[in-house]
Amino acid sequence: MNESALARRLRELREGRWPDVRITQAQLRDAFGISVPLISSWESATAPKIPPLARLEKYAAFFATRRSIANGSARVLPLPQLTADEHAQYRMLLDELKQLRNAALRVQSGGVSPRGGAAPGEDEHLDGPWHFADGEPITIICSTVPPEDREKMPSHSPDSGDYIDLYRFNDLDSLFELHGHLRAANPNSLVTLRAAEDIGSDDLTTHVVLLGGVDFNEITKAMLNEIEMPVQQVPDWNGEKGPYFEVSDSNGVRRRHHATAGEHDHLQADVAFFYRGANPYNNRRTLTICNGIYARGVYGAVRALTDERFRDRNAAFVRERFGAAKAYSVLTSVRLTGGVVVTPDWTVDAFRLHEWPEPADAP
Template sequence: MGRPVDLADRLRRLRVTADATGLAPAKLSQGDLARAFGVSTPLVSAWEKPVGATRPTDGHLDKYARLFATARSFAGDRPRPLELEDLTAEERDRYYEIKHELGLTEPADPLWFPDGIPVTIVCAEQPEKMRAAVEYADPLHPDHIELYSYADPDALFELHGYLGRVNPDTRVRYKLVTRLTSFDLDTHLVVLGGVDFNTLTRQLMDRLDLPVAQVGREGLEAGAFAVTDADGTQRTLVPELKQEGGRLMLREDVAHLCRAPNPFSRRDTTVTIFNGMYGRGTLGIVRALTGADGRDANFRYLERRFGGSPRFSLVCRVPVVAGVVTVPDLSDDRIRLHEWPEPMGGPIG
């Protein structure tokens, strides 16, 4: 559908046939769509002109796809496009179908699992010393809170909510690595945290044969990632710590994102690792794929860089500003520190 007249005709047909197909309860006017999209009626008219039509922005075309993906868009006082995470699996399929018809390409979301196989988020257990410092982590305390036993709880909270929205018909659970069952290992695994606390991360890093290893640094609190480039060069990637006001402050963490086939599964499932040297980095690399302010651009970069590869690895910086974790822009050469596998023909800028 390359010509504007084709796009204009398709937009008009979506509107005028919505009632006949049972999508809308009554005929839709251009004014109805204008109110749904927050634009003027003349602009909608310009989009539908048979000759000399104005092309809607990609954002408005996305609203068309969400609006006409479900009859629920027309259930209220006026039409309104639903958010993507509010669509069912069937409605989301229709959304992507309409986007394709309108000439939009959608970057793949690595955290969308359309096969319906359950997803298990695997967290490390907080070390006993840390649990002892939090009164409510004691299981015998009347106000015991189980999540205080989980490492990286902020990343877990972010990830669990996002996975549930994107996969509304899929069972999404979180488990401590110490409580995993054989059933859990046969699901899609999303692993939080590093080899120091999460034994599953340690086993996966051994099994996946990646040119990335998490190591300790003698005499220093922080760990590091040891990476091997395609030419055999070995590098050590470390977080940036600064003394400020008598305190050691994290200015920049280093985090690892990895996707691979699940080596423990009999089914065609995957494993995804989110791992920072500190909890700030783990949260940052999670938000790279869940944060509304950066995930689409990061999806596009991952799709362009790795395509449909079932295995990829990326180590990046996670800037921390005044204690606030920023969402890393994976398309920024200054943010990316190591990628694998190497692209055909050299690095992608």
């Protein structure tokens, strides 16, 4: 028998967590928004699949409270709605399931950590916001450098033997950082790079990642027009303070967030925008936007969830803060020191300029 302790525990939770009621796989399907065969594969006694960490978080939240099956329907309550006792149950269940998952991963990889000897749990970034279901295609869509600026580059013509196609893309730092992370976190998925001017219809119905703002990336502009949210990027390059992000809070108050400059107009802090929600052209896939007033802000938005020193804590912040929200965004300050971008720590209030949805206790 190849049954894992994790598969057995998931089945035990479903069948015996509450002795007077037995949860069906169909109820978990409805609560988690996934298929019954996928749930069955996680519980298999002969060839169990290992669920991603995000799914185990839903298990923990679901079985932390009987309110998950109140009124005859199955649902996962957002973490902010859990009581103190329910939240304690959530943490206990999640810690247990994570340990069982790490053990299953070690067995699957022949008795060693999937990262070649790393400590248990260090691979968990692969289940963060940048990890998608196996085999689902991902498309990164970038803006390109304007032709008049491209002509100033060496070997800018495709006819040159030294021509480098990547030179035509904006936000190369962000692209290089993100492309490698997406490939590592999704080894069985096709990760495709497209220029905003070169996309085809099939590119827009994958998991879409947009790099760059509305002034250079027409796809970012088009996608944002499809989304109802309180954050707007305004490319006011001729204004007194330049371009900005404008936020409308729940009370109708509008606030502008500008980049800040220091001596000799050197950039001190940019503003970055991270958004995750359903793809408006295919609601079974996601849309992610990494945006900034300048390229430094785009890079900060990317690094928040790829930097090995901060990605786990920022991913944990997202899970704790937004729970099962279908869409969320973080507007954050990106500081520069000595011309170097400092990765924003979303667990520190001073970095976060705005969060959506707003906390339930927001003024």
